[in-house]
Amino acid sequence: MIGSIKAEWRKLAHRPANMIAVGGLLAVVVLIYSVGYIEYTWPVASQAARAALLKQGLYPGGLVKNLIDGVMPLGAAMTLVLGALATGGEYGWGTLKTVLTQGPGRIQTLVAKLVVAALGVALVTALFYSAGAIASMIVAGIDGHAIAWPATIDVAKALGATWLILYCFGLLGMALGFVFRQSAAAVGIGLVYLVVVETILSRFIIGFRGGDYRWIAKGLSGANATALVQSFGQIIVDPRAAAPLVGGTHAVVTLGAYAVALALVSATLLRWRDVH
Amino acid sequence: MILPGSPPPEGGQRSACATTTPDPAVPSVGRMEELLIETKGLTKRYGSGVVAVDSVDMTVRRGEVYGFLGPNGAGKTTTLRMLVGLIRPDSGWASVAGNEPGKPAGLARIGSLIEQASFYPYLSGRNNLKVVADYAGVAHERVDAVLDEVDLLDAANRRFSTYSTGMKQRLGVAAALMKKPELLILDEPTNGLDPQGMAEMRMLIRRLGQGEHTVLVSSHLLGEVEQICDRVGVISHGRLVRESTVRELRGSAALLVRARPSDVARQMLAEMFGPEAVGQVDGALRVSTDLEHSAELNARLAKAGVAVSELRPIQKSLEEVFFQLTGEEQGS
Numbered sequence: 001m002i003g004s005i006k007a008e009w010r011k012l013a014h015r016p017a018n019m020i021a022v023g024g025l026l027a028v029v030v031l032i033y034s035v036g037y038i039e040y041t042w043p044v045a046s047q048a049a050r051a052a053l054l055k056q057g058l059y060p061g062g063l064v065k066n067l068i069d070g071v072m073p074l075g076a077a078m079t080l081v082l083g084a085l086a087t088g089g090e091y092g093w094g095t096l097k098t099v100l101t102q103g104p105g106r107i108q109t110l111v112a113k114l115v116v117a118a119l120g121v122a123l124v125t126a127l128f129y130s131a132g133a134i135a136s137m138i139v140a141g142i143d144g145h146a147i148a149w150p151a152t153i154d155v156a157k158a159l160g161a162t163w164l165i166l167y168c169f170g171l172l173g174m175a176l177g178f179v180f181r182q183s184a185a186a187v188g189i190g191l192v193y194l195v196v197v198e199t200i201l202s203r204f205i206i207g208f209r210g211g212d213y214r215w216i217a218k219g220l221s222g223a224n225a226t227a228l229v230q231s232f233g234q235i236i237v238d239p240r241a242a243a244p245l246v247g248g249t250h251a252v253v254t255l256g257a258y259a260v261a262l263a264l265v266s267a268t269l270l271r272w273r274d275v276h
Numbered sequence: 277m278i279l280p281g282s283p284p285p286e287g288g289q290r291s292a293c294a295t296t297t298p299d300p301a302v303p304s305v306g307r308m309e310e311l312l313i314e315t316k317g318l319t320k321r322y323g324s325g326v327v328a329v330d331s332v333d334m335t336v337r338r339g340e341v342y343g344f345l346g347p348n349g350a351g352k353t354t355t356l357r358m359l360v361g362l363i364r365p366d367s368g369w370a371s372v373a374g375n376e377p378g379k380p381a382g383l384a385r386i387g388s389l390i391e392q393a394s395f396y397p398y399l400s401g402r403n404n405l406k407v408v409a410d411y412a413g414v415a416h417e418r419v420d421a422v423l424d425e426v427d428l429l430d431a432a433n434r435r436f437s438t439y440s441t442g443m444k445q446r447l448g449v450a451a452a453l454m455k456k457p458e459l460l461i462l463d464e465p466t467n468g469l470d471p472q473g474m475a476e477m478r479m480l481i482r483r484l485g486q487g488e489h490t491v492l493v494s495s496h497l498l499g500e501v502e503q504i505c506d507r508v509g510v511i512s513h514g515r516l517v518r519e520s521t522v523r524e525l526r527g528s529a530a531l532l533v534r535a536r537p538s539d540v541a542r543q544m545l546a547e548m549f550g551p552e553a554v555g556q557v558d559g560a561l562r563v564s565t566d567l568e569h570s571a572e573l574n575a576r577l578a579k580a581g582v583a584v585s586e587l588r589p590i591q592k593s594l595e596e597v598f599f600q601l602t603g604e605e606q607g608s
Contacts, residue, residue: 003409003410003411004411007406007407007410007411010403010406010407010410011396011399011407012401014396014398014399015398015404016398028473061501093394094391094394095394095396097362097390097394098393098408098451099363099384099411100361101360101361101388101390102383102408102411102454103380103411103413103455104380104411106447109411131360150426205399272362274357274362274364275357275363276357276362276363
C-alpha cells in the first residue's frame with residue numbers, strides 16, 4: 001500500500017495540470033487581496049462606507065470570511081477538474097493497465113488514489129490559507145493596521161470545511177473519470193453539473209409548489225457546500241440574501257456522505273469493469 | 277479465473293464458486309510447475325454477441341518462447357488481457373504462474389507489455405519506471421538496471437512524450453522486466469517499430485528467452501515468430517486452431533525430385549518409401565522422407581538409368597501453414 005501511495009504521489013506532484021491549478025489558486029488569492037485593496041482604498045464616493053467595511057475583510061481578522069467564499073464554486077470546480085483528469089487520464093493514456101499489471105489490487109490502487117487526493121487537497125487548503133494569511137499581513141502592514149487573527153477554532157473549522165468541500169468535488173471528478181473512462185467527458189459533464197444543473201435544479205425545487213420539495217434541495221451537494229461556506233458568516237450581511245438552506249452540521253454530514261458514496265461508486269466501477 | 281463448473285487452476289486457488297469435487301481434468305501440481313500458463317475453454321464475448329475469444333485451450337511451458345500468432349482482430353490481445361486480469365472471461369479458466377489471472381501473487385511473477393507501451397507522458401522515462409517500481413514493490417535501484425538492459429539509460433531523464441515509438445516500446449519492455457519475472461507476456465512488441473527497431477526487439481526477446489524467462493509473445497508477423505519462438509499457437513477468429521512446435525507446424529521434411537522418365541522414378545520411389553510417401557508437386561515428385569535419404573535416393577535412381585535434374589529438400593513455410601490454418605487469403 002505504501003508503494004502505491006508513493007507512486008500516486010509521484011504522479012500527482014509531477015503533473016503540470018496540478019502545478020498550474022495550484023499556481024492559479026495562489027494567483028486568485030493575490031488578485032483577491034490586491035484588487036480588493038485598490039478598490040476599497042480608493043472607492044467611488046457612493047461606495048465609501050461599504051468599502052470601509054469590506055476592507056476589514058482584507059486584514060488578518062477577516063481571513064476566514066474573505067477566503068472561504070472562494071471555495072465554492074471556484075475551488076470546487078478546480079478539484080472536480082483535477083479529479084476527473086486524475087482518473088480519466090489513466091484510461092486515456094492506457095496507464096491504468098500498466099498500473100494494474102504491476103500487482104496492486106484494484107481496490108488498493110483506488111485507496112492509494114483516495115489517500116493521495118486527500119493529502120493533495122489538504123496541502124492545497126493549507127497553501128490557500130497560508131497565502132491569504134501572508135497577503136492579509138501585507139495589507140495590514142501597508143495600512144498600519146493591528147494584526148489580530150481569527151480564533152484558532154474558527155481557522156481550524158474553515159480549514160476542515162474547505163478540505164471537505166474540495167475533496168468531495170475532487171471525488172466527484174474522480175468518479176466521473178471512472179464512469180466515462182476518459183477526461184474530456186468527465187470534466188465537461190462535471191462542470192456543467194456543478195455550475196449549471198445544480199443551480200437550476202436547486203432553484204426549481206425550492207420554488208416548486210411553494211417549497212414542498214425543499215427537502216430534496218437540502219440533499220444536493222452544491223447546496224450543502226454553499227451552505228457550509230455561508231455558515232462562516234459574511235463580511236457584509238445582505239438582508240435580501242436568502243438564508244442558508246441547511247445548517248453547517250447538516251452540510252458537513254451530507255458532504256461526508258457524498259464523499260463515501262462517490263468513493264464506493266469509484267470502487268465498484270474499478271473493481272468490476274474490464275480494462276481495455 | 278475460475279468459473280462455476282470449471283476446474284480450478286491449482287490446489288488452494290479455488291474461488292468460492294468453484295466445486296471441490298476432484299476433477300480428472302484438473303492439472304496436477306507437478307504439471308502446473310511445468311506449465312506457466314494453462315487455459316481451458318477460455319471465452320470472451322462482447323455486448324453485441326461478438327465472440328472475441330472462443331474456448332481457447334493453450335499451454336505455455338516453463339523456459340520456452342511461445343509465439344501467439346494470428347491476424348489482426350483474431351483475439352490475441354483479448355486473450356492476453358484475460359491472462360493478466362485486465363478483463364474477465366465469460367467462461368473457462370486460466371492459470372497464470374500458478375494463480376488466477378490478476379491476482380497479486382501471480383502478477384508478482386509476471387512482466388507484461390500489452391499492446392503499446394503506456395506511460396505518463398509528463399514524467400521522464402526514469403520517473404515512469406519509479407512509479408512502476410513503487411506499484412510493484414521493487415526497490416528503485418532496479419530502475420537503472422532495466423533502463424540499461426533496454427539501452428535507454430541515456431534518455432532516462434527525457435519526458436516519455438518525447439520518446440520515439442521504438443524507445444517507448446523498449447521502456448515498456450523495461451517495465452515488464454522490473455520484477456525479474458519468470459514469465460514475460462509481450463503483445464506485439466515490434467508494432468510500430470522500424471526494421472532496425474524490430475530486429476533489436478527480436479534480439480532482446482531471443483536473449484530473454486535464453487535466460488531464465490518464459491516468454492509469451494504475440495505477433496501477426498510470421499517471420500518474427502519463426503525466428504524467435506520454440507512453440508506456436510495459432511489463433512483465428514477467436515479460436516486456437518493449432519498449437520505445436522514451429523517444426524511440427526511446418527510439417528515433416530520432404531524431398532522434391534525432378535527426374536525422367538517420371539513414371540519410372542515414381543515407381544522406384546514408391547517401392548523405396550511406400551506409395552503414400554510419394555506425391556506430385558509442380559510437375560515434380562514430392563517424397564516424404566528424411567533429408568538423409570537424398571544421397572541413397574539419387575544413387576539408386578541413377579543406377580536404374582533415371583536422370584535426376586533436381587533434388588532438393590522442401591518444407592512448407594510457416595506462412596503457408598498459417599494461411600492454411602487461418603483460412604486467410606495469401607497476399608491479401
